[in-house]
Amino acid sequence: MSLYSEKVMDHFRNPRNVGVIDDPDGVGEVGNAKCGDIMKMYIKVRDGILVDVKFETFGCGSAIASSSMATEMIKGKPISEALTLTNQAVTEALGGLPAYKLHCSVLAEQAVQAAILDYYKKNNIPYDPAEFKCEHCAHEDEHGSEE
Amino acid sequence: MKVYADNAATTKVRPEALEAYVKTSQTLFGNPSSLHSEGQRAKELLEDCRARVARALNADPREIYFTSGGSEADNQAILSAARAGEKKGKKKIVSTAIEHHAVLHTLEKLKKEGFEIFLLPVGASGIVSAADAEKAIDENTCLVSVMLANNEIGTVQPVKEIAALCNAKKIPFHTDAVQAVGHMPVDVKDIGCDYLALSGHKFEGPRGTGALYCRRGAPLFPLVEGGAQERGKRAGTEDLPAIAAMAAALEIAVKNLPETTKYVQTLRDFVIDGLSVIPHCALNGDRERRLAGNVSFCFEGVEGEALLLYLDDLGVCASSGSACTSGSLDPSHVLLAIGRVHDVAHGSLRLTFNENNTMEEMKYLVEAVKTVVAKVRAFSPVWRDLQEGKRQYIL
Numbered sequence: 001m002s003l004y005s006e007k008v009m010d011h012f013r014n015p016r017n018v019g020v021i022d023d024p025d026g027v028g029e030v031g032n033a034k035c036g037d038i039m040k041m042y043i044k045v046r047d048g049i050l051v052d053v054k055f056e057t058f059g060c061g062s063a064i065a066s067s068s069m070a071t072e073m074i075k076g077k078p079i080s081e082a083l084t085l086t087n088q089a090v091t092e093a094l095g096g097l098p099a100y101k102l103h104c105s106v107l108a109e110q111a112v113q114a115a116i117l118d119y120y121k122k123n124n125i126p127y128d129p130a131e132f133k134c135e136h137c138a139h140e141d142e143h144g145s146e147e
Numbered sequence: 148m149k150v151y152a153d154n155a156a157t158t159k160v161r162p163e164a165l166e167a168y169v170k171t172s173q174t175l176f177g178n179p180s181s182l183h184s185e186g187q188r189a190k191e192l193l194e195d196c197r198a199r200v201a202r203a204l205n206a207d208p209r210e211i212y213f214t215s216g217g218s219e220a221d222n223q224a225i226l227s228a229a230r231a232g233e234k235k236g237k238k239k240i241v242s243t244a245i246e247h248h249a250v251l252h253t254l255e256k257l258k259k260e261g262f263e264i265f266l267l268p269v270g271a272s273g274i275v276s277a278a279d280a281e282k283a284i285d286e287n288t289c290l291v292s293v294m295l296a297n298n299e300i301g302t303v304q305p306v307k308e309i310a311a312l313c314n315a316k317k318i319p320f321h322t323d324a325v326q327a328v329g330h331m332p333v334d335v336k337d338i339g340c341d342y343l344a345l346s347g348h349k350f351e352g353p354r355g356t357g358a359l360y361c362r363r364g365a366p367l368f369p370l371v372e373g374g375a376q377e378r379g380k381r382a383g384t385e386d387l388p389a390i391a392a393m394a395a396a397l398e399i400a401v402k403n404l405p406e407t408t409k410y411v412q413t414l415r416d417f418v419i420d421g422l423s424v425i426p427h428c429a430l431n432g433d434r435e436r437r438l439a440g441n442v443s444f445c446f447e448g449v450e451g452e453a454l455l456l457y458l459d460d461l462g463v464c465a466s467s468g469s470a471c472t473s474g475s476l477d478p479s480h481v482l483l484a485i486g487r488v489h490d491v492a493h494g495s496l497r498l499t500f501n502e503n504n505t506m507e508e509m510k511y512l513v514e515a516v517k518t519v520v521a522k523v524r525a526f527s528p529v530w531r532d533l534q535e536g537k538r539q540y541i542l
Contacts, residue, residue, distance in 0.1 A: 015526070058448065058527040058528055
């Protein structure tokens with residue numbers, strides 16, 4: 001298939017960190033089934049480090065690859081670093097995505113942030129809202145007119 | 148194993164068509180508009196092709212116009228009837244919600260010009276009702292356009308009944324028969340249509356070929372201005388090798404039709420039965436009144452593009468009506484029209500067969516689809532929610 005880069009196809013065919021964490025410290029779910037993609041990110045945190053990350057995705061090839069790549073990029077990293085993950089970084093790491101698939105990388109970035117936010121809230125950890133580009137799913141804003 | 152199950156998208160050109168192409172381009176390369184003998188020999192072949200295509204449809208050769216394909220034929224028929232209607236002050240067109248974009252986008256264009264467009268609904272069966280059509284047709288209607296068979300879900304429409312309603316009221320009737328010609332009996336006189344569009348590459352002819360049947364006396368205006376080819380209705384030097392190839396392919400398809408449809412139908416039914424055992428899935432469109440080679444399913448909790456890519460890895464070429472495969476946010480308008488909600492419509496899979504497919508392939512295909520659906524569901528958060536009762540099953 002030439003629709004996607006080799007890297008995208010590799011992550012699509014062999015998704016890394018796929019599955020659930022039974023006792024997660026944070027869970028983030030973004031997207032909606034109506035739009036055709038949902039990403040769910042599970043995190044395990046020890047001393048501010050993301051010691052485990054898992055994902056489940058309902059979506060197209062680039063959505064699966066984007067979530068897989070995002071987990072690989074944040075696993076083992078401090079939360080502070082994971083919060084700086086951008087969709088551009090995910091896209092770049094995947095060797096690029098078709099223009100109409102870029103929203104998949106945005107979803108991946110949002111799923112990471114949503115999981116961390118959930119961890120903060122569950123543990124009453126004070127946080128700076130400015131660190132979160134979107135507290136609710138910007139994907140919905142993007143598709144909002146469709147409802 | 149390699150399984151090509153996307154014959155509604157396009158087909159492999161049959162050897163006899165290819166042979167006609169090569170032979171014509173090498174031995175009858177003259178321009179049919181030229182007066183010299185090379186040109187006149189080409190002209191003879193062109194008219195012979197026209198007669199053969201006409202015979203396949205039970206039309207008169209003078210009613211056949213060669214085009215670049217189904218889309219052009221649909222556009223020309225609709226725009227011609229609309230222009231003629233406009234002159235009489237009639238600006239309403241009745242069509243269906245499940246038409247191909249070649250029809251729907253042409254109608255949208257006319258809507259912007261002030262035409263009233265009424266799209267007939269289809270129920271879960273994916274078939275329009277003649278009674279609904281009768282209610283929608285009024286004295287302002289200048290055209291009714293109903294496809295013969297749907298390209299996504301394969302459902303066969305009651306065009307004969309609707310054409311009869313139109314004929315009684317002297318309203319032109321057009322049918323997009325792109326998916327039907329070469330795959331089911333098509334007789335323009337029996338249908339009673341004024342216009343019919345067909346495409347060569349759907350029945351193992353070459354791409355870039357098609358034809359418009361236009362009943363004698365029905366209005367027809369050219370889309371392309373220029374020379375007097377196709378009796379002034381379609382300018383441009385005829386692609387004679389391709390036309391000869393299409394005529395050859397059509398003749399064979401029509402000759403073999405009874406046995407081919409019977410054979411292809413056994414493949415279809417085997418696949419429908421095989422896939423029906425997958426939990427929470429549903430066949431799209433009526434099970435009986437559908438093309439012999441069409442299978443269309445929705446699987447809950449999965450997304451179509453992921454299905455297609457994993458199937459491709461297993462050697463299976465298929466198609467889907469999910470948003471991701473269409474490049475837009477919405478899934479197929481056909482699936483939405485038959486009442487599939489977005490969540491489910493994203494998980495659609497279309498498999499289309501012809502006589503080149505084998506039962507061995509079907510057995511492999513069914514197992515491949517089962518494997519891939521299970522694989523995608525295994526990491527689908529939607530499927531997990533359904534299984535855990537946090538979301539209600541739709542299928």
